[in-house]
Amino acid sequence: MTETLSVLYIWLKSAHIIFVIFWMAGLFMLPRFFVYHQESAVGSEEAAKWVDRESKLIKIILNPSIIIMWVVGLFLAWHIGAMAEGWFHAKLLFVLALSGYHGWIVGYAKKLARGERKLTGKQLRLLNEVPGIAAAIIVILVVAKPF
Numbered sequence: 001m002t003e004t005l006s007v008l009y010i011w012l013k014s015a016h017i018i019f020v021i022f023w024m025a026g027l028f029m030l031p032r033f034f035v036y037h038q039e040s041a042v043g044s045e046e047a048a049k050w051v052d053r054e055s056k057l058i059k060i061i062l063n064p065s066i067i068i069m070w071v072v073g074l075f076l077a078w079h080i081g082a083m084a085e086g087w088f089h090a091k092l093l094f095v096l097a098l099s100g101y102h103g104w105i106v107g108y109a110k111k112l113a114r115g116e117r118k119l120t121g122k123q124l125r126l127l128n129e130v131p132g133i134a135a136a137i138i139v140i141l142v143v144a145k146p147f
Helices: 002-039 045-080 086-113 121-127 130-144
Strands: none
Touching: 002 045, 002 086, 002 121, 002 130, 045 086, 086 130
């Protein structure tokens, strides 16, 4: 049984990393899509194309990736006993915050689809930095395990 879990662990860890990459790619792409979407005229054919692109990115990449990443990640954390580690608690906090960001940008996509444009292009470009900063902190926590 231990050998099976060890082999399974390697595959699950690989899957976790792969789906984190997919999720992060989507988190980088969606705000960039928003910038281009906002540059199109409200109700135009181009705006409708951006709504479609954003919807596909959310349904095909972002939402499935976050679900798989969470399920596999929590199993891995349980398996290695990370739930009692300080670095894991910090990582979990940042992943929860990034998951909240995910929910917020999905909500903003719905607002854009309705023609509501609450943020400027500059604000959206700045928001595009959030996943990168969070990813850097998370990687440091996982690799260095500072506490």
